Amino acid sequence: MPNIDVNGATLAYDEAGVGSPVVLLHAGIADRRMWRGQLAALAARHRVVALDLRGYGESDLPSTPFAHHDDVVGLLDALGIERAALVGCSFGGSVAIDTALAHPDRVTALALFGTAVSGYEWSAETSDLWDSLVGDVPAEDLDAMAAAEVRFWVVGPGREPADVDPDLVAFAQQMDRRALAAEAALGDVITGELDPPAVGRLGELRMPVLVQVGAADVPDIGRLAAKITAEAPAATRLPDVPDAGHLLPLEHPDRVNEALLDFLA
Missing domain, CATH: 3.40.50.1820 (Alpha/Beta hydrolase fold, catalytic domain)
Incomplete structure (x- = not known):
């Protein structure tokens, strides 16, 4: 690297x-x-x-x-x-x-x-989709938020989690967990x-x-x-x-x- x-x-x-x-x-x-x-x-x-x-x-x-x-x-x-x-x-x-x-x-x-x-x-439709797919997720719970973001973005509203390769989902959650910590730091x-x-x-x-x-x-x-x-x-x-x-x-x-x-x- x-x-x-x-x-x-x-x-x-x-x-x-x-x-x-x-x-x-x-x-x-x-x-x-x-x-x-x-x-x-x-x-x-x-x-x-x-x-x-x-x-x-x-x-x-x-x-x-x-x-x-x-x-x-x-x-x-x-x-x-x-x-x-x-x-x-x-x-x-x-x-x-x-x-x-x-x-x-x-x-x-x-x-x-x-x-x-x-x-x-972003449209109100995007906010409504988030509410319907993942609901209210505590922002401080990075593991839960990573799972929610992967459900929303990587799986997407047009599919169910079972439709997507579980290894891809796991890798995406691993990356997103790290990215969420980065974004929290970037806020400062x-x-x-x-x-x-x-x-x-x-x-x-x-x-x-x-x-x-x-x-x-x-x-x-x-x-x-x-x-x-x-x-x-x-x-x-x-x-x-x-x-x-x-x-x-x-x-x-x-x-x-x-x-x-x-x-x-």
Whole structure:
């Protein structure tokens, strides 16, 4: 596991391959391990870097103010990478979009799986779905909250827990338990946000953009995919993946790898 100093923080990452650079940015309920099915496949053609965002996984969290999108560019600088394609899932997709808007000269392409978008207001339907699927969960009970978030996001409202590989569920809960602790710590640090946020600026994304979601994901994720596809000038939306929730790259690595290799070529 390499570590590298980026903007005063020590960030953990994995790297493999040679060729055009690709940076993988994980979901907020995960860490860089969610890309375990992509690293080797993409490394056959690309220099691939899977990053633990500051505070997540094995990356540390100094008390100094920071912005995730600036850390991504700091990583590129530290690794001697001039420009890279960014691949993001969920929150990692939001960070990828913010990076492309804040530093457009550093990003060659965006591939977004089940992405969030900064500044987006989640619908009342999402809140109602949470209530119906998991109910009231004590925020301080990280084990219960991890189980609830995995039920909501990874299994998704379109499936039952028994429909999903139990090893995948267990691994997702392990990652999310760690991510919840990270988010609690991040709440004590000043985190810079893109201003204005990305939700009103998708038309500024001039690079190629690939968008895909799992068919069992929450409806707002599909709405965001449609919004990006409609507003980003060079965006393409692939068909939704059947029997897939929010962590699409982890659940269907072969499907995602095929899409990525074709897109990045």
